[in-house]
Amino acid sequence: MLRTYFLLAWRNLLANKLASLINIVGLSIAVACSITVFLTLRNFWTLDDFHANGDRIYMLEYVQKHQDETRTFGDAPALMANALAADFPQVKHTVRVERENVTVYRNESVISEMITYADANFFDVFTFPLAQGSPAALRDPSALILSHDMALKYFPDQNPIGQPFTVLTGSREQKQFVVRGVAADFPDNIGFKFALLTGYHPVHTALKNQDWSSHISAVFVELHPRANIATLARQMKPYMVRYNARNPEKPIESFVFDNLRQPAQNAYDVDRRPAEANHPLISLVFGAIALVMMAISCVNYVNISLGGVTRRLKEIGMRKVLGGTRQQLIGQFMIENLLLCAFALAFGLLITELFLIPLFNDIMTMTISLNVGQNGTLWVFLIGLLLFTAVVSGAYPALYVSAFRPTVVFAGKLKFSDRRTVARVLLVGQFALAFIAVIIGVALTHAGKQWQNIDWGYTPDNALVLRLTDSTQYTILKNELGQLPNVRAVSGAQSHVGESMNSQSVWVGGIEKQALVFDVGPDYPQTLGLQLAQGRFFDPQRRAENTQSVLVNQTFVEQHGLKQPVVGQSMRLDSQLVTVAGVVQDFKWFGSGAERPAILRPAPESRFTYLIADFEPGRGPQVATAVTRIWKAHVPTMTPSWFYQKDVFENFNTTSRKLSAGFGVLSGLALLIACMGLYGLATQHFVRRIKEVSVRKVLGATVSQVILLVNREFISLLLVAGGLANALCFTGIQLLLQQTQPFTGGLRLGLWPYLVANGVVLLTAALAVSVQSWKVATVKLAESLKNPD
Known part of the structure; x- marks a missing residue:
C-alpha cells in the first residue's frame, strides 16, 4: 500500500512540475531558516553545558542598590576566592579569573585582543581539552596558552609551541610570553571562553595589590558532589560585612551563586557577567523568524494545493466510485505531501550549509555549524521538522479534498466559495508577513544610514589618532608633529572619544548619578573640535586649577537636573570635589549617536595613551606618512597603530551593515516565497477564467480592462495585507524605539522606509503575475472558445 502511495505521489509531482517546484523551493527556504534558527537557539539554550562538572560550577555574584534600583553584578571581590576555599569544606575548587585588553603587534599589524589570567587549577574545573601542551603551564607566569582560533590566526603555518608572543597591556607594560599550549577547538555552544590564557600571578600588573575593594572578572566555585549551594549561600553574611566595611559608599546587599550550566532566569540581566547568558528576547526573535518563514511557505502550499484541486476532481470521484475510502485518499495526499517535504528538507539542508550558516557566522559573534553526523538532537529536530511541515502544510488540503462526494463531482455542482474565502485569508496573511519582513529590512538599512550621517558635534575629517605604547612617547611625538606645516594642533588623552571611556558614579547635590568620563589633555576639546555652549575650556597654563575642573555635555545638564548657571557648580567625582568650568555641546561617542551624560576631566601626560593631531583639510595622507616615519625613528621595534x-x-557601521544585510536577505527570501505562491495561485486563477476573458474580449473589452479584471481581487488583497502590516510595524517599531532609546539615540524613521518597502513588495508582486496576466489578456479567442474543457 505504501509503495503504491509513494508511486502515485511521484507521478503527481512530475505531472504538476510548476506547482511542485514552487512548493519545494518555498518550503526548502523556510526549512533552511528553521534549521539555522534551531542551531542558534540550541547553542543559546545549552551554553557551557559541555563542562563535565558544570552542574557543580557556580559564579559568585553580588547584589547592590543603585538609586532605588537593585542590580546584580558578576565581577566578584578578588579575596572571596581564597576565603571560600579556606573556610568551607564543601568547596572543592575556587578559580579566580581576570581579563585585560591588550595590544598584539604581529607581522606589521596591530591587533586588540583579550588576555585572561586564571588560577593554576583552571583546567581541573573546566573541560577545555588541550590539543598541545600541558595544563601545568599556568604555573609559569611567562607561559601562554592560545585558543584554537588564536593559534590559527597568529601561527597559521607553523607549530606555536615555544614561540615568543609579545603583548602591550592596558597599563602600557610590554610583556613577553612564550606559547606553551594550544586548546582544542571550542564547541559552538560556548559562553565562557578565552583567547589568550596565562596564570594568575601577582607579577602581572593587573593583579597587584588586591584587597577587599578589588574586583576581578570572575570567581568560580566548584562544589564537592552532593554539596548544597543553598547552604553555602546562607553562610555568606560575614563576608558581606567585611566587604562593606571597606566599601561603605557601595555596600553589598547579598552574595548569590549562579550555576554555569543552569543559570538563573535573570542571568542575562547581570552586569559584567563573566559568561554569556541566554536572553529570552533572542529566543523570541529567532523563533519568530522561523515561524514567519514556515507560515509563509505552508500558506503557499495550502493555497496552491487548493487552487489546483479542480484538476483532480475526476480522479477523486473515480477513486471513491471504485471503493476508495476517505482515509485512503487522505493517506495518499499526505504521502504526496511527505515526499514533497522530504525534497524540501534535502534542499533546505543544502541551502543552510552553503548559504545561511556562512551568512550567520559573518554577522554574529557566535558561530554555528551543521554537524549532522555527530549531533543526535539535530536528527531528532530534522525528523520532527519534516513531519511538522508535512502535517501543517498538507493536512487541510487532504481533509478538504477527500471530503468531496462523487455524485456532486460528476454532476458538476461542486462549489468552491468556502475554499476561495480561505485562500483569500491565507494570501492576506502570507503577504502581510512578507510586508513585515521587508519593512523591517528596509528600516534597519535606513537606520544604519541615518546613524552614519548623524551630526558628530565636531568635524572628524581632519583628525588623526595615534595609539601610544609608552607614557614617554607623547612629549617626543608631540614636539615633532607640532613642527609639521600641515598639523594645526596636537593633544593627548587617556581615554578617547569613540575609542574608550569609563562609566563612573558622580555625586551631584549628594545624589549618585552615572556619567561617561573621558580623561583628556587640557587642550583636547579644542584639538578635537568640540563646541563650547557655556563657560570656558581648560586653560593649559592653569594646571592647578584644571585638576579641580571638569567639562560636562548638554545631556549631563539636562538629565541630571543642573540649574542655571551651570558653570561654577560643584560635584564629587572619585572622592574629589570638582567644579564645572564649561558645558560643551553633545558629541557623538557611540556609533548610533546615543546621548549619555558625559564628563571631560584633565589627565596628566604620563597617563596619555592617545595622541590626536588636527591637520589641514586634505592633508591626511601626508600627516599619516609623517606619523609613521617619526614613530619608526623612535620606536623601531613596533608598528604604529593609528586611524x-x-x-x-x-x-559599529560594519556590524550595522551586516545586520541590515542579514535581515535584507531574510526579507528577500520571505518576499520570494510569497511571490512564488502568488505566481502559482495566479496561474491557476487565470486558467479558470480563460473562457470568461475570451467572451469579454469578443464583447469589446480592451487589454488593460482585462488585466485589471483578472487582477482586481489580488490587488485588493495585497492592499489589505499592506495596510495590516504597516499598522503593525509602525506601532511595533515606535514601541521598540521607546524601549531602546538609550541605544538608538534620536533615531526617527519617518515614512520613507514604509514607502520604499511597500513599493518593493507591490512591484515584485506585480512582476510575479505580469507574464500570466499578459497571456490571459492576449489569449487567442479561437483557441480558447473551442477548448472542450
Missing part, C-alpha cells in the same frame, strides 16, 4: 577619527565608528 582617522572619521573611521572610529567603522566597526
Whole structure:
C-alpha cells in the first residue's frame, strides 16, 4: 500500500512540475531558516553545558542598590576566592579569573585582543581539552596558552609551541610570553571562553595589590558532589560585612551563586557577567523568524494545493466510485505531501550549509555549524521538522479534498466559495508577513544610514589618532608633529572619544548619578573640535586649577537636573570635589549617536595613551606618512597603530551593515516565497477564467480592462495585507524605539522606509503575475472558445 502511495505521489509531482517546484523551493527556504534558527537557539539554550562538572560550577555574584534600583553584578571581590576555599569544606575548587585588553603587534599589524589570567587549577574545573601542551603551564607566569582560533590566526603555518608572543597591556607594560599550549577547538555552544590564557600571578600588573575593594572578572566555585549551594549561600553574611566595611559608599546587599550550566532566569540581566547568558528576547526573535518563514511557505502550499484541486476532481470521484475510502485518499495526499517535504528538507539542508550558516557566522559573534553526523538532537529536530511541515502544510488540503462526494463531482455542482474565502485569508496573511519582513529590512538599512550621517558635534575629517605604547612617547611625538606645516594642533588623552571611556558614579547635590568620563589633555576639546555652549575650556597654563575642573555635555545638564548657571557648580567625582568650568555641546561617542551624560576631566601626560593631531583639510595622507616615519625613528621595534577619527565608528557601521544585510536577505527570501505562491495561485486563477476573458474580449473589452479584471481581487488583497502590516510595524517599531532609546539615540524613521518597502513588495508582486496576466489578456479567442474543457 505504501509503495503504491509513494508511486502515485511521484507521478503527481512530475505531472504538476510548476506547482511542485514552487512548493519545494518555498518550503526548502523556510526549512533552511528553521534549521539555522534551531542551531542558534540550541547553542543559546545549552551554553557551557559541555563542562563535565558544570552542574557543580557556580559564579559568585553580588547584589547592590543603585538609586532605588537593585542590580546584580558578576565581577566578584578578588579575596572571596581564597576565603571560600579556606573556610568551607564543601568547596572543592575556587578559580579566580581576570581579563585585560591588550595590544598584539604581529607581522606589521596591530591587533586588540583579550588576555585572561586564571588560577593554576583552571583546567581541573573546566573541560577545555588541550590539543598541545600541558595544563601545568599556568604555573609559569611567562607561559601562554592560545585558543584554537588564536593559534590559527597568529601561527597559521607553523607549530606555536615555544614561540615568543609579545603583548602591550592596558597599563602600557610590554610583556613577553612564550606559547606553551594550544586548546582544542571550542564547541559552538560556548559562553565562557578565552583567547589568550596565562596564570594568575601577582607579577602581572593587573593583579597587584588586591584587597577587599578589588574586583576581578570572575570567581568560580566548584562544589564537592552532593554539596548544597543553598547552604553555602546562607553562610555568606560575614563576608558581606567585611566587604562593606571597606566599601561603605557601595555596600553589598547579598552574595548569590549562579550555576554555569543552569543559570538563573535573570542571568542575562547581570552586569559584567563573566559568561554569556541566554536572553529570552533572542529566543523570541529567532523563533519568530522561523515561524514567519514556515507560515509563509505552508500558506503557499495550502493555497496552491487548493487552487489546483479542480484538476483532480475526476480522479477523486473515480477513486471513491471504485471503493476508495476517505482515509485512503487522505493517506495518499499526505504521502504526496511527505515526499514533497522530504525534497524540501534535502534542499533546505543544502541551502543552510552553503548559504545561511556562512551568512550567520559573518554577522554574529557566535558561530554555528551543521554537524549532522555527530549531533543526535539535530536528527531528532530534522525528523520532527519534516513531519511538522508535512502535517501543517498538507493536512487541510487532504481533509478538504477527500471530503468531496462523487455524485456532486460528476454532476458538476461542486462549489468552491468556502475554499476561495480561505485562500483569500491565507494570501492576506502570507503577504502581510512578507510586508513585515521587508519593512523591517528596509528600516534597519535606513537606520544604519541615518546613524552614519548623524551630526558628530565636531568635524572628524581632519583628525588623526595615534595609539601610544609608552607614557614617554607623547612629549617626543608631540614636539615633532607640532613642527609639521600641515598639523594645526596636537593633544593627548587617556581615554578617547569613540575609542574608550569609563562609566563612573558622580555625586551631584549628594545624589549618585552615572556619567561617561573621558580623561583628556587640557587642550583636547579644542584639538578635537568640540563646541563650547557655556563657560570656558581648560586653560593649559592653569594646571592647578584644571585638576579641580571638569567639562560636562548638554545631556549631563539636562538629565541630571543642573540649574542655571551651570558653570561654577560643584560635584564629587572619585572622592574629589570638582567644579564645572564649561558645558560643551553633545558629541557623538557611540556609533548610533546615543546621548549619555558625559564628563571631560584633565589627565596628566604620563597617563596619555592617545595622541590626536588636527591637520589641514586634505592633508591626511601626508600627516599619516609623517606619523609613521617619526614613530619608526623612535620606536623601531613596533608598528604604529593609528586611524582617522572619521573611521572610529567603522566597526559599529560594519556590524550595522551586516545586520541590515542579514535581515535584507531574510526579507528577500520571505518576499520570494510569497511571490512564488502568488505566481502559482495566479496561474491557476487565470486558467479558470480563460473562457470568461475570451467572451469579454469578443464583447469589446480592451487589454488593460482585462488585466485589471483578472487582477482586481489580488490587488485588493495585497492592499489589505499592506495596510495590516504597516499598522503593525509602525506601532511595533515606535514601541521598540521607546524601549531602546538609550541605544538608538534620536533615531526617527519617518515614512520613507514604509514607502520604499511597500513599493518593493507591490512591484515584485506585480512582476510575479505580469507574464500570466499578459497571456490571459492576449489569449487567442479561437483557441480558447473551442477548448472542450
